Amino acid sequence: MENRQNRFIKPDTEKKIDTLLAKMTVKEKIGQLHQLGTSPVGGFEISKNEMKKLLDAGRLTKEDYDNWMSNEQWDENEGLVRAGEIGSFLGRDKDPNFYNHLQRVAVEESRLGIPLIFGNDVIHGHRTVFPIPLAESCSFDDETFEKTAEIAAKEAASEGIHWTFAPMLDISRDARWGRIAESAGEDTYLASRYAAAKVRGFQGEDFSDKDRIVACAKHFVAYGAAEGGRDYNSVDMSMQKLWNTYLPPFKAACEAGAGTFMSAFNDLNGIPCSANTYLLRTVLREKFGFKGFVVSDAFSVGECVAHGVAEDRKQAAELCLNAGVNMDMVVGCYRDHVEELLNEGKISEDTLNEAVREILRIKFAKGLFDNPYTDVESAADILICDEHRKEALKAAEKSIVLLKNEDILPLRKNAKIAVVGELADDAEEMLGCWVLGGLPEETVTLIDALKLRGIDFVYEKCCGVKTDFNREAFERAIENADIIIATVGEYRDMSGEAASYCDIDLHGEQKKLIDALYNCGKPFVTLLFNGRPLAIRDVAEKTPALVECWHLGTEAGNAICNVLFGDYNPSGRLTATFPNYSGECPLYYNHLNTGRPTSEVRHSSKYQDAPIKPLYPFGYGLSYTDYAYSNLSAEIIGDNISVSVDVENAGKVSGTETVQFYIQDVVAKTARPVRELKEYKKVYLEPGEKVTVTVKITIADIGYYDEALEYIVEPGEFKLWVGHDSTTELVTSVFVK
Ligand code: BGC
Numbered sequence: 001m002e003n004r005q006n007r008f009i010k011p012d013t014e015k016k017i018d019t020l021l022a023k024m025t026v027k028e029k030i031g032q033l034h035q036l037g038t039s040p041v042g043g044f045e046i047s048k049n050e051m052k053k054l055l056d057a058g059r060l061t062k063e064d065y066d067n068w069m070s071n072e073q074w075d076e077n078e079g080l081v082r083a084g085e086i087g088s089f090l091g092r093d094k095d096p097n098f099y100n101h102l103q104r105v106a107v108e109e110s111r112l113g114i115p116l117i118f119g120n121d122v123i124h125g126h127r128t129v130f131p132i133p134l135a136e137s138c139s140f141d142d143e144t145f146e147k148t149a150e151i152a153a154k155e156a157a158s159e160g161i162h163w164t165f166a167p168m169l170d171i172s173r174d175a176r177w178g179r180i181a182e183s184a185g186e187d188t189y190l191a192s193r194y195a196a197a198k199v200r201g202f203q204g205e206d207f208s209d210k211d212r213i214v215a216c217a218k219h220f221v222a223y224g225a226a227e228g229g230r231d232y233n234s235v236d237m238s239m240q241k242l243w244n245t246y247l248p249p250f251k252a253a254c255e256a257g258a259g260t261f262m263s264a265f266n267d268l269n270g271i272p273c274s275a276n277t278y279l280l281r282t283v284l285r286e287k288f289g290f291k292g293f294v295v296s297d298a299f300s301v302g303e304c305v306a307h308g309v310a311e312d313r314k315q316a317a318e319l320c321l322n323a324g325v326n327m328d329m330v331v332g333c334y335r336d337h338v339e340e341l342l343n344e345g346k347i348s349e350d351t352l353n354e355a356v357r358e359i360l361r362i363k364f365a366k367g368l369f370d371n372p373y374t375d376v377e378s379a380a381d382i383l384i385c386d387e388h389r390k391e392a393l394k395a396a397e398k399s400i401v402l403l404k405n406e407d408i409l410p411l412r413k414n415a416k417i418a419v420v421g422e423l424a425d426d427a428e429e430m431l432g433c434w435v436l437g438g439l440p441e442e443t444v445t446l447i448d449a450l451k452l453r454g455i456d457f458v459y460e461k462c463c464g465v466k467t468d469f470n471r472e473a474f475e476r477a478i479e480n481a482d483i484i485i486a487t488v489g490e491y492r493d494m495s496g497e498a499a500s501y502c503d504i505d506l507h508g509e510q511k512k513l514i515d516a517l518y519n520c521g522k523p524f525v526t527l528l529f530n531g532r533p534l535a536i537r538d539v540a541e542k543t544p545a546l547v548e549c550w551h552l553g554t555e556a557g558n559a560i561c562n563v564l565f566g567d568y569n570p571s572g573r574l575t576a577t578f579p580n581y582s583g584e585c586p587l588y589y590n591h592l593n594t595g596r597p598t599s600e601v602r603h604s605s606k607y608q609d610a611p612i613k614p615l616y617p618f619g620y621g622l623s624y625t626d627y628a629y630s631n632l633s634a635e636i637i638g639d640n641i642s643v644s645v646d647v648e649n650a651g652k653v654s655g656t657e658t659v660q661f662y663i664q665d666v667v668a669k670t671a672r673p674v675r676e677l678k679e680y681k682k683v684y685l686e687p688g689e690k691v692t693v694t695v696k697i698t699i700a701d702i703g704y705y706d707e708a709l710e711y712i713v714e715p716g717e718f719k720l721w722v723g724h725d726s727t728t729e730l731v732t733s734v735f736v737k
Contacts, residue, residue: 004257008291013364017357023112024084026339029356032087032114034335035295035327036077049094078102084110087359090298090330091118091161094437096374099160107372114360115368119295121434122164122202122213123182124148126155128388128554129431129438131399132495132531133168133194135550137184138572138621139398140658140680142197148395149201151388154211155437158379162366163214165262165295167198169249170219174586175576176229178499181433181531181551183224185575186588186618188245189677192252199256207259208367210375217253219264219297221279222246226266229585231500235266240670242268243705251288259292259362263325265300272307274300275316280324293326293358302331313337318346326355384442389555396559401548401572402622408525408545410566410624411483417457418477419447420513421487422464423529432551433496433531442554446487446527449557453565462513465491469512478517484524485564486517486543492551495531504535504582511539518542527560533578537615548572569624571656571682573725578616583607589618589726590673597674619660619677619725625651625687627724634720634732640696641734645722647693649685656684659693660728662721663702668714670706675726678702699736 021029055065080086082105091099099118106116124130130148139145149167156164169191172180184194195217202215222242226233237246250261261284264273273279274296284290304316317333318341328334341347363369382388402409411417423429425447427440450457460477463469465488478484488510493499505511517524525545528534540546547570549560562568579587584607594605598612606612628650634643647659661679665672679695703713713736721731 001255003255003289005254005289005291007257008259008361008365013361016364017360020112020114020360021353021356024356026342026352028084028112029352030334030338031080031083031085032356032359033321033327033338034086034332035088035090035119035329036086037090037330078105081105081116082109084112084114085335086116087114088117088119088327091120094159096158096160096376096379100373100376103372115363115372117162117363117366117368118160119163119165119216120156120161121166121436122152122156122161123166123168123434124152124432125392125553126152126159126437127383127439127442128152128155128392129435129443130392130395130554131550131552132181132432132434133183134181134185134531134576135399135552136395137190137194137575138401139395140190140573141398141682142193144395144398145194145197146201147391149198150204151391153202153204153213155383155388157211157213158374158382159437160374161213162368163216163260164202165216165218166202167195167215167253168218169195169253170222170224171246171249172224172576173588174224174226174229175504175533175535175579176500176502176582176585177224177226178231178495178501178532179224179497180533180576181495184249186577187575187590187677188248190575190680191249195249195253196256199253199258203257203259208365210371214259214362214366215253216260216262216295217250217258218262220250220261220273220284220294221264222268223264223266223273229500231498232265235268237269239709240705240707243709247283254284254288254290259365261290261292261294263294263296263300265297265303267307272300272304272309274325275304275309275319275323277323285324291358292362293355294324295327296320296325296329298329299331301325301328301333314341317341321347321355322351326358384554392553393555393558396552396555397562397568399550399552399572400559400563400570401574402563402570403548403616404540404543404546405622406544408483408523409547409564411525411564413453413455413565416480416482417450417455418481418484419450419457419459419487420462420474420477420484421510422461422467423489424459424485424487425461429492429529430551430553430556432492432553433499435492438554444555444557446485446557446560449561452558453561463509465489465510466508469509469516471516474513474516478520478522481522484517484522486513486524486526487529488513488526489529489534490531492531502582504532504585506534506536506539514539514542525564533574533576535579535582535584535615537580540615548574566624566653569653569655570621571623571658573619573621573658574616575618577614577618580610580615584610584614587614590676592671593674617726619658620727621725623655623657625649625653625655627655627657627685629723629728629730631692632722632730632732634734636699636734636736639700640698641702641718641720642694642696643679643720643722644692644694645730646690647683647685648690649687652687654684654686656682657724658682660723660725661695661697662726662728663697664719665702665704665714666717666719668704668716670704672704675721677726702736
C-alpha cells in the first residue's frame, strides 16, 4: 500500500521552504512552533462566546468581563502575529471573520507573510453533531466513519478551521477511563480501519481543498492504557504490546496521509510521550515515514516538569523539541526558552530548522500560502443543512446497539407509552463529550421525536442522573401506561477528558427507578445514554429490553424512535466489552489465554465473585431478525486466506448483519490472543435471503511483532472463527507454511 506521507515531499515546496528559512529570524522560526489559544484570557479553555455566556449567566461581573475583553491582551497577541511570533491558534471562537482578521495580520502585515494555521477539536461533528466515536465505531461501517468526518470537515472549514485534533486512536480497554468515549473501542484492527477512514474523511484526496481539514492522529501513544483507567496516569507496557496493539491504528493513520500527530499526556515506561525520542523519531519518522508535524497535547511540554524529567520549563522545551515535538500547544515553553537553548547549543540550528520546515510543509500542503482566508459567506448554507442532518440520522441509527429484547421491541405505535428519566428530554446531554459547534436547540431529544411522530405519551422525569427518584411522579407517569420507556445513564461530561470513574455502575438513584419499574409489573424498555460501557449487570437482568443509545448527537431522538418503533432494524455491535462489575476492568475479548484459561474450575484465571463471561462481549448486538451461518470454509490461495461463509436472514424482517472474522495463531513463539478480529463485512439481507460472503485475509497481516520487534508470520495452524460476534463457535483452520 502506498504511504501517502510521501506526497507531502514536493521539491518545489521544499525549495520555497528553504528560501523562507533563509530569511527567517530565530524569533520568527520559534513563532512557527508556538500555538496560542484565541481566548482573550490567553489560555484556551474559554472562548469569547463562553465568556459572554458566563456574563449572561451572572457568573462574571460586568467589570471583570470588560477587563478580560478589553483589547489589551488582543493588541498584544495581534502584535505578536504581526511580528511573526505566533504560528497557530487553537481557536475556540466560531467566528471566521475573527480568524480572517488574524490571518490578515499574519499574511499582510508580518514581514514574511507566513499564514497562521487554525486548529480545533472537530471530533464527532461540528455544527451537525454525530454520535460520539465509541458509538459510531459500533456501526462497523467504514463509509460512515469517512462520511461523518467529511461533513465535519466541511462545516468546520466553512467557519475558518484548517486543522482538527482528530481522529483519536487510543485503544481503550478500560471502561473506567472517560476518554474511551472518544475512541473506537478496544480492538486494534477495527481502530486501524477507523483511523484510515477518518483521515480520508477529514482530508479527502488532498486537504488543500477548501472543504477539507488537516487530520491529527492522537494521542501518540498508549494513552488509553493509563494505569487503573485513571486519566493522565502512567503507562508501563512491553514493547511487543505497544507494537502489536497500540501502534497499528497510528501506523494506519500515517499511511493514510495524516498531516499531523499529537503527542500524548502520559509517560510511556517513564518517559513522557512529548519528550519521547524513541516514539517521535524512531517510530514515527523512521519506521512510519511520517513527514508532517507533531503538536504536543495541551500543556504537555510544560508538564515534563511535573513528570519529573525536566527541572524547569526551559529544560522541558529542550527535551520536547529535541525529541521531535514541532509545535508547543498553548503553554509557551518554546516561545520563552528556545532562543536561549539555541544560544547555549542545547538545541541545534538544524533541529530548529527541521521543526519549522515540517510545519511549513503542512501549511503549504493545506494551500494556506495561496488561499489564506475563509469565505465567510459559505458557512450559513452548509451548517446543519438537511443533507448533513440526514447523515447524522443514519450514523446515529447505525450506532445504536440492541442489548436485550424479550419480545418487547419494536413497540406498537398506538401503545400507551410513559417515558421516565431525565435524559429523555435533555438536548445538551445528547451532544456527547466534544461539542464545540453543536447547539442544543438544534438537537432532537427522544421527547421531541415522539412529539414529531404524533405518538401519544406521558412524560415525567421522575429521576435524574444525579437527582433523587420521585416515587409520586413515577406512579403518576405509569398509571395508564401499557409500556414504559426508561432513560438512564450518564451526563455527557461524565465521559471524555478528566472523567474517569472507579465505579461505572449507574449513578445517583437511577437504579431505584429501574427497581420500581421491575416491581410495577408492566413491560418496560431501558434506554442507556452513556459514553462508556457500564457495569449494569443487575439492571440488565431486571429490564426486559435494553438499548444502548450512547450520546448520539443532533439526531439522537429520531434515530432512537426509528429503532424503538421498528422503522430501523438495529445493527450496531459493541466495540468495547461490557463488564459485569467495575472491578473487572480492564476487560477485552482479545486477551491472552494464560496458563490457567478462564473456566468454571476454581484455579483458573478469574474473579471468584464475578461470572466468567462479560455482561456483553465485543462485537455483540441484537437485531429484530436472526441470522444463520453455515458452510464455513477457508483455504490458502497465494498470499491470502480466502474465507467463505453462508449467511441467511432467518427472521421476518430485513436487516444488516456485520459478519465478523477472527483468527488465532494456535502455537507461536510468544503467546497470542485467544482471538483477533481480522476482517468484517456488512451485508443487507431481506427475510429468507441467503448470501455467500467471501473475504480475503492477507497472510502478511496475520503476523505479529516478536520480542525483537521483528514482524513475523509463523508457520502452523491458524484457527478462523466467523459469525455474529466475538463469541461465535463456527470455526475452521488453515495451515500456513
Ligand atoms: C486534549 C486533546 C485536545 C486538546 C486541545 C487536550 O486537553 O487531551 O485531546 O485535542 O486538549 O483541545
